[in-house]
Amino acid sequence: MRNMRYLGVADMIALIEQLGIGNVLKGMAAYIEEDFRNWPDFDKTPRVASHSDAGVIELMPTANAELYGFKYVNGHPGNFRAGLQTVTGFGVLADVATGYPMLLSEMTIATALRTAAASAMAARHLARADSKVMALIGAGAQSEFQTIAFKEIVGINRVQVYDIAPEAIAKYRRNLAGSGIEITVAGSAAEAVQGADIITTVTADKRNATILSDNMVSAGVHVNAIGGDCPGKTELQASILTRGRVFVEYPPQTRIEGEIQQMPEDFPVTELWSVITGATPGRLSAHEITIFDSVGFAIEDFSALRYLWDQVQATGHGQIIDLLTTPEDPRDLFGLLSKPEAA
Template sequence: MTCFLDVPAMSRLVQDVGVSRLLGELADTIRHDFVRWQDFEKCARLTSQSRTGVHELMPVASDDHYAFKYVNCHPENTTSGLFSVMGMGVLADAKTGYPLLLCELTLATALRTSAMSLVAARALARPGARRMALIGNGAQSDFQAVAFHSLFGIDEISVFDVDPSATDKLMRNLSDYRALKIIRADSISQAVRGADIVTTVTANMAHAHVLTPAMIEPGMHINAVGGDCTGKTELHADVLRGARVFVEFEPQTRMEGEIQQLPDDFAVVDLWRVLAGTEAGRQSAEQLTVFDSVGFALEDYSTLRYFHALAAKRCAGVEVELVPRPDDSKDLFRYTRPADVRPTLYRIG
């Protein structure tokens, strides 16, 4: 049987564990798997561009599990009241190929993206960072703010979005975090002034210059999250040229990340090497560091693995029959005869 976590089941799990605790556990799971980088068979995600967005399939495998996520990015969806990004995924037993988990990955992807930003900032931001700028206040922004306030020690966030209602939503959702000071900025340059960490999570499907060299201050760490497909960027190329840039999976980031603007010989550092202790991260307090975050399949593997274990521990989700249960493994044709098809058994957590 396969565990199925739909949106209500995922929502209950998040509420039961608590957002802050869950983000911390998920960040630890991702970091653990990144340190095991060489244990995985990896490839850049498979993309299909449409007129209004992009569809992506993200597979990864280890000796124990095979996992994939389907995800999209359609920025115009919000004008119709739809999410611009949604996803679903599968975790399978590598030994048999049988699916272990079928899972919603819209809410879960928002959680894992902010957890990944946290992993990178812990490794790259200068010690004692307390002030953060959050540019783009859409669906991902709340998770970023909670992760960095609760688990990194950020106590002041300056926020900006071209859509004032998005900032209204963010400030409303963060109102319970009374120890967090939120400053509503009038511009990007005002928001980033004096920030230790700048996180960009904009959705515009274009080569945008959300951050320009004039906005950059020594020692900043930038999590560039919004630029995650071909033709979509957030940083001026000269910001990258003046920084030490870190990537998840270089072949994919060359096509989809901020560095798609630069020549193929532009030097970058694999983040997994920093996490494993084989490569230096930040080299000085004054150095500008950039995490060119595009989202990589290993992060979804970690997320599926984490929620599979969590669902089993808390008896969450339902069990569904995605694969026939054979009396005779050579007789599949029997399932074409209604009398031989047994009813599906559901176990509700």
């Protein structure tokens, strides 16, 4: 008999508050790094997308020899007008040996966590080791997660933030009051990047925008490009991409969804996992510009689910649910109906 664990939003919040969000981000980053190190062992299926006029619903599966995971995620730009999340999601982790799902988890908060953890893990390999100042362009739903991850994992102690919406800035400052991070508000993106070691772009508009123009990127900077993550949505002026090396999660997906959708199909990229294994060098000098063109890949969700599974087992958070039948005799499924007391 197997049971399945459910980690809903309330459980997720309780788990994060028990462990501390900094520890959760560090833990997820370590799991992501481990899975990137074992990248060739993964079954990397493309996302399965169902498009409509209103948006897209996607399933993102991946597996290694022991575990299978998938995430359900939608993207509906018009949801914001109805007071709904543009993106929601949930994930499932299953046992490859039996095919039984083990964990069902909310993945709206978990996706923000894993995106920030992956960004900071990549920056630890790609940004200058002495990086202390981060420019943050976009103070939306992911901004606080990115900020805490870069503080905890990279050692950033100052953020220069810019957003076109003053209320977004106000929310960002309110949420991070007392976090120990020095926050300065910039009047423009150009002002935000002054003196920054790392530039994180994480804006929400679904269009080809120039959030970051070529003249704003100085030698030695690491660009953490988060917001350009689907066809028709980019943030960087294309010429930036030719000034340094571009690091990606999974080239076939990034060429469609990432900043490099602006570039020819054979535009050279470096796979992040090969930097982590040591097969390819990361940053080559203090003057090099490095760019992480992040779109979010199924293996990062897998790592997040794997981390969460280990934490719910260790802490007892999450509830047992009866999503799976557990008949005494597997051939007697019907017997569950005629003996309701066996449920």
